[in-house]
Amino acid sequence: MGNTVSIKDIARKFKCAPSTISRALNDHPMINIDTRKTIQEYANKVGYQKNTISLSLLNKCSKTLGVIIPSISHYHETAIIEGLEAILQPAGYLLNICVTNESHALEKEYLDRLVANRVDAICISLSQETFDNSLNEHIDKAISRSLPIIFMDRFYHESDVDRVITDDFKGAFMATEHLIKMGCQRIAHLHGPKGITVSQQRFRGYKACLKKYGRDVEDELVKQVMFSSESAVEATKFLLDQEAKPDGIFAVNDEVGFGAMKVIQERNYKIPEDIALVGFDDIPLAAFAPIALSSVSRQSKKIGEQSAHLFLSKMNGIHQHQQFTLEPELIIRESSQRNHYS
Amino acid sequence: MGNTVSIKDIARKFKCAPSTISRALNDHPMINIDTRKTIQEYANKVGYQKNTISLSLLNKCSKTLGVIIPSISHYHETAIIEGLEAILQPAGYLLNICVTNESHALEKEYLDRLVANRVDAICISLSQETFDNSLNEHIDKAISRSLPIIFMDRFYHESDVDRVITDDFKGAFMATEHLIKMGCQRIAHLHGPKGITVSQQRFRGYKACLKKYGRDVEDELVKQVMFSSESAVEATKFLLDQEAKPDGIFAVNDEVGFGAMKVIQERNYKIPEDIALVGFDDIPLAAFAPIALSSVSRQSKKIGEQSAHLFLSKMNGIHQHQQFTLEPELIIRESSQRNHYS
DNA sequence: GGTTCAATTGCAAACGTTTGCGTAATTTTT
DNA sequence: AAAAATTACGCAAACGTTTGCAATTGAACC
Numbered sequence: 001m002g003n004t005v006s007i008k009d010i011a012r013k014f015k016c017a018p019s020t021i022s023r024a025l026n027d028h029p030m031i032n033i034d035t036r037k038t039i040q041e042y043a044n045k046v047g048y049q050k051n052t053i054s055l056s057l058l059n060k061c062s063k064t065l066g067v068i069i070p071s072i073s074h075y076h077e078t079a080i081i082e083g084l085e086a087i088l089q090p091a092g093y094l095l096n097i098c099v100t101n102e103s104h105a106l107e108k109e110y111l112d113r114l115v116a117n118r119v120d121a122i123c124i125s126l127s128q129e130t131f132d133n134s135l136n137e138h139i140d141k142a143i144s145r146s147l148p149i150i151f152m153d154r155f156y157h158e159s160d161v162d163r164v165i166t167d168d169f170k171g172a173f174m175a176t177e178h179l180i181k182m183g184c185q186r187i188a189h190l191h192g193p194k195g196i197t198v199s200q201q202r203f204r205g206y207k208a209c210l211k212k213y214g215r216d217v218e219d220e221l222v223k224q225v226m227f228s229s230e231s232a233v234e235a236t237k238f239l240l241d242q243e244a245k246p247d248g249i250f251a252v253n254d255e256v257g258f259g260a261m262k263v264i265q266e267r268n269y270k271i272p273e274d275i276a277l278v279g280f281d282d283i284p285l286a287a288f289a290p291i292a293l294s295s296v297s298r299q300s301k302k303i304g305e306q307s308a309h310l311f312l313s314k315m316n317g318i319h320q321h322q323q324f325t326l327e328p329e330l331i332i333r334e335s336s337q338r339n340h341y342s
Numbered sequence: 343m344g345n346t347v348s349i350k351d352i353a354r355k356f357k358c359a360p361s362t363i364s365r366a367l368n369d370h371p372m373i374n375i376d377t378r379k380t381i382q383e384y385a386n387k388v389g390y391q392k393n394t395i396s397l398s399l400l401n402k403c404s405k406t407l408g409v410i411i412p413s414i415s416h417y418h419e420t421a422i423i424e425g426l427e428a429i430l431q432p433a434g435y436l437l438n439i440c441v442t443n444e445s446h447a448l449e450k451e452y453l454d455r456l457v458a459n460r461v462d463a464i465c466i467s468l469s470q471e472t473f474d475n476s477l478n479e480h481i482d483k484a485i486s487r488s489l490p491i492i493f494m495d496r497f498y499h500e501s502d503v504d505r506v507i508t509d510d511f512k513g514a515f516m517a518t519e520h521l522i523k524m525g526c527q528r529i530a531h532l533h534g535p536k537g538i539t540v541s542q543q544r545f546r547g548y549k550a551c552l553k554k555y556g557r558d559v560e561d562e563l564v565k566q567v568m569f570s571s572e573s574a575v576e577a578t579k580f581l582l583d584q585e586a587k588p589d590g591i592f593a594v595n596d597e598v599g600f601g602a603m604k605v606i607q608e609r610n611y612k613i614p615e616d617i618a619l620v621g622f623d624d625i626p627l628a629a630f631a632p633i634a635l636s637s638v639s640r641q642s643k644k645i646g647e648q649s650a651h652l653f654l655s656k657m658n659g660i661h662q663h664q665q666f667t668l669e670p671e672l673i674i675r676e677s678s679q680r681n682h683y684s
Numbered sequence: 685g686g687t688t689c690a691a692t693t694g695c696a697a698a699c700g701t702t703t704g705c706g707t708a709a710t711t712t713t714t
Numbered sequence: 715a716a717a718a719a720t721t722a723c724g725c726a727a728a729c730g731t732t733t734g735c736a737a738t739t740g741a742a743c744c
């Protein structure tokens with residue numbers, strides 16, 4: 001940047017070797033205390049700032065974590081980032097954040113770039129394209145060069161990888177069970193995009209719960225949507241247009257829940273009396289929907305924190321694969337809290 | 343990473359100089375075409391990946407942009423990041439994202455770390471602490487080493503810096519004027535945190551508009567809140583508890599708008615008939631509030647895009663300071679759309 | 685005064701890559 | 715056949731820092 005001053009510059013000034021300057025700046029006891037002070041003061045004055053790049057080259061360690069996520073526009077992802085930062089900032093790490101927009105090509109591109117930049121590890125949530133088509137070569141290649149890869153949410157191996165996920169199955173089960181206990185007879189599910197793990201897990205949880213309570217999974221009560229309110233509006237209209245409409249809806253996430261709530265209210269059904277509603281993710285706005293939205297918290301921030309801890313443990317030489325499954329938490333609010341229990 | 347293969351390794355394999363390998367991999371015409379191919383194939387086979395770190399050291403250019411933001415939990419910030427990525431990914435850049443939680447100490451710490459990492463530039467939205475107390479030494483120091491600093495939203499100099507901001511004053515003016523045209527007689531304002539530029543600008547816009555239409559700014563109609571729904575709930579209750587309550591509310595952002603909407607509905611006032619409501623930021627959920635929330639879009643994604651362009655222009659040697667002010671856009675939805683105009 | 689020892693400091697290699705310049709080998713030109 | 719030009723490659727320095735080892739200095743000891 002033009003006026004950056006290096007150790008060599010300072011060495012020239014003091015007519016001594018760069019090694020002396022380096023040691024002085026690092027408070028090495030080998031260097032005379034007065035020399036040390038003088039050099040430190042001068043370095044401070046001229047605004048010397050250590051060049052971490054040369055260190056990375058030398059130590060083969062960049063103090064940087066690569067983060068690859070499919071999107072950054074939802075609470076879940078930003079909370080993960082907050083969790084990562086909360087742990088890794090004090091540890092001296094920086095985050096290289098890459099958003100793939102669910103594109104496999106971009107994910108590959110970013111992965112290569114992060115490898116080229118020699119990040120110390122990569123936390124990744126696979127893109128939908130990658131996941132749908134099991135396009136794993138780029139991941140396998142990265143793993144084969146013994147770069148630590150930590151999977152968040154979406155992963156492609158059942159074992160043999162490091163991962164931190166939430167038990168979406170259980171969360172969905174809890175949500176569905178709650179609706180049943182609130183007296184819902186016909187519980188619909190707004191199902192997320194097909195290829196995504198979390199959609200599948202939540203659907204599985206929904207089905208398992210219905211089964212446990214001796215109910216059928218009725219096809220016309222399961223409608224697929226994208227992770228957006230727009231998409232939910234249409235699907236909910238479809239559900240409400242049926243002759244035997246649902247009296248409970250489990251939405252794959254809160255954005256979808258908001259979309260559903262809007263349609264339900266437009267049609268003048270009462271929430272939760274006519275239709276009880278539960279979402280997923282527990283976004284901050286959920287509590288402030290005009291009818292506060294019940295939701296399953298997937299501990300998004302904790303996913304980030306736990307991933308960070310996993311990463312740090314790997315930096316400390318623990319090479320066994322670790323897998324964490326976090327417990328979801330059902331947050332009951334107005335949208336599903338009925339007074340009469342069944 | 344253990345099994346990373348370098349140019350030197352390949353050179354040893356081919357019993358030739360590293361320079362030959364380097365040139366071969368970069369398709370330098372100086373190298374025999376067959377040699378080139380052989381080397382490239384081998385490099386490919388063993389999974390050679392260029393070490394960008396050494397390049398950064400050599401070229402004094404890291405192909406990385408530092409991003410310092412106070413928070414990452416709102417739509418505005420994630421949209422900025424999306425905008426940055428949209429432009430900088432194709433240009434081959436990576437993003438180092440640092441979240442300060444509005445803390446000056448953390449901002450300083452991150453700034454130092456980014457400088458040490460020799461990022462090519464820094465896009466920063468100042469923390470509240472920094473801004474409130476005009477703690478600018480760290481910024482000045484960075485600028486003095488001719489590191490390009492691009493301010494987003496919050497900046498501390500009136501001139502002499504690069505910046506991309508939205509015209510919040512104008513946005514607030516438009517929102518207020520809209521409420522007036524919808525026939526509101528008593529327009530309240532939920533004012534953001536005091537020290538923040540955007541709060542101040544929006545408050546100024548609100549006041550300027552009232553003045554233009556010959557109305558007084560009534561202290562009891564201006565209530566300060568944090569940028570959260572929780573905070574808005576309390577403030578709105580205060581407003582509605584007054585004997586002469588407002589019939590229009592301009593909220594400093596949409597989260598606050600949601601909080602206000604909740605209280606208004608709890609008290610059984612009709613939106614927009616009894617009280618019209620306008621927010622700010624145009625978050626995706628605004629349109630899907632049960633009563634769709636009118637809002638002022640501050641072109642968050644465009645801020646990111648424009649900042650990226652500014653950055654690229656600086657990388658291309660344009661050293662004059664550039665300042666962009668984006669035009670806000672008023673999005674009128676149910677929460678403020680009255681049928682009778684005045 | 686020579687020897688030993690401790691206290692300081694310097695040398696040089698290393699990390700991985702690029703690049704200007706030199707050089708050898710081969711081909712073309714006269 | 716000698717000179718010139720072309721082709722293909724190697725050498726070495728550079729980026730900024732650390733670190734093991736060697737070297738220098740001065741003091742203390744016998």
